[in-house]
Amino acid sequence: MAKVLCVLYDDPIDGFPTSYARDDLPRIDHYPGGQSTPTPRDVDFTPGHLLGSVSGELGLRRFLEERGHTLVVTSDKDGANSVFDRELPDADVVISQPFWPAYLSPERIANARNLKLAITAGIGSDHVDLDAAIAADVTVAEVTYCNSISVAEHVVMMILSLVRNYLPAHRWASEGGWNIADCVARSYDVEGMQVGTVAAGRIGLAVLRRLKPFDVRLHYTDRHRLPRELEEELGLTFHPSAAEMVPECDVVTINAPLHPETEGLFDDTLIGSMKRGAYLVNTARAKICDRDAVDRALRSGQLAGYAGDVWYPQPAPADHPWRTMPHQGMTPHISGSSLSAQARYAAGTREILESWLDGTPIRDEYLIVDKGGLAGTGSHSYSTGSSTPAK
Known part of the structure; x- marks a missing residue:
């Protein structure tokens, strides 16, 4: 029998929900391009309910x-005496989310004597040291595409929020003001701007499609x-590198995985090569950006705004400079954890577990590492080599 160790974020501070804002979700059975949404044999949850927290x-x-396996669920993942570290040595499967990652460092993988499968309930497995997983013959899988559109919608929202100066204007209204000049002094139209994405995979391409009507x-x-x-359909200009693209852009959005080629x-x-007053949106991974360079660029005016929901480490410490730097629209890591997305990544996690427990192949598009090497989506999206070790 298998021991499954699942690391999830904490419940809401006022308790696990007993009711929800909506009664149902739109039915989606496939993604753009035709890949089907997760197809487990069954689910034991109500789509649209909060699934990504501990309860x-x-x-x-x-x-x-019911199948005789053990499930341990915790949010306590950091520090030598965390529940995660205490339960890890005999765990067969580890599940965590990018939003509350259980960092599987080489040391933790070495200490996990029984570990055979690491599942990302979502997209992005850089919290797993892939080289160490390859060396230890640990399969790494994620629920590819489950929340790509969720993130793309979040990116478009953040671009509009920055350019139109929405958050400060909302603050004036919430605090009883009517300070129109203060609200519009940093507000522009997106129309006519040059907008570029670093990476045009599932998320980046979805962002481009959603921005074209603007x-x-x-x-x-x-x-x-x-x-x-596709370039002709969307009117896209291709650039061989980020260095060649960003000087042309008023807005840059980062939609690339974290690996040695993108870190830092x-x-x-x-950033200094970008137009003065450009906007930068990062819902990919925090370490693609130099933390202090972003802070400096906002304070000097080189960047007009920065928004994102990815931090390092996660959760970010209270004194992280991105919490207090000017002209930012930061949120916790939520872009891919809408209730809509949770229904898909929970179903996909179950589908992966069903395949693994039954000894049948895991969908190729879900695989990141398998049989001692990059596999499936991993061979397309990731590269081997050491980025900064997982915390």
Whole structure:
């Protein structure tokens, strides 16, 4: 029998919900491009309910315990005496989310004597040291595409919020003011701007598609160039590198995975090459940007705004400079954890577990590492080599 160790974020501070704002979710059975949404044999949860916190348990307890397996769920993941570290040595499976990552460092993987499978309930497995997983023959899987559109919607919201100066204006209204001049002194139209994405995979391409109706000029850079027909359909300009693209753009959005080639990409030099007053949105991974370079650029005026929901480490400490730097629209890591997305990544996690427990192949698009090497989506999106070790 397997021991499954699941690390999830804490419940709401006022308790686990007993009712919800909406009664149902739109039915979605496939993603753009045709990939089907998760197809487990069954689920033990109500779509649209809170599944990603501790009490939600990703809807897995009944399924696992009825089959004789053990499920341990905790939010306590950091420090040598954390529940995660105490339960890890004999765990067969570890599940965590990018929003509250259980960092599987080489040391933790070495200490996890029974570990065979690490599942990301969501997208983005950089909290797992992939080289160490390869060396230990640990399979790494994630629920590819489950929240890509959720993140793309969040990116568009953040771009509009920054450019239109929405958050300060909302603050004036909430605090009883009517200070129109203060609200509009940093407000512009997105129309006509040059907008570029670093990476045009599932999320980046979805962002481009959603921005086209705003009558902006669209740019992208990616290690895999898009088909010419798609470039023509969306009016895209391709750039071989971020360094060649960002000087052209008024807005840059980062939609790339974190690996050695992208870590620290947006440093003082690259940000300094951007237009003065450009906007930068990062819902990918915090370490793609140099933390202090972003802070400096906002304070100097080189950047007009920065928004994102990714931090390092996660959760971010109270004194993290991105909490207090000017002209920012930071949130906790929530872009891919809407209740809509949770229904898909919980179902996908169960689908992966069903396959693994039954000894049948895990969907190729879910695989990141398998059989001692990068596999499936991992071979397309990641590269081996050491980035900064997982915390």
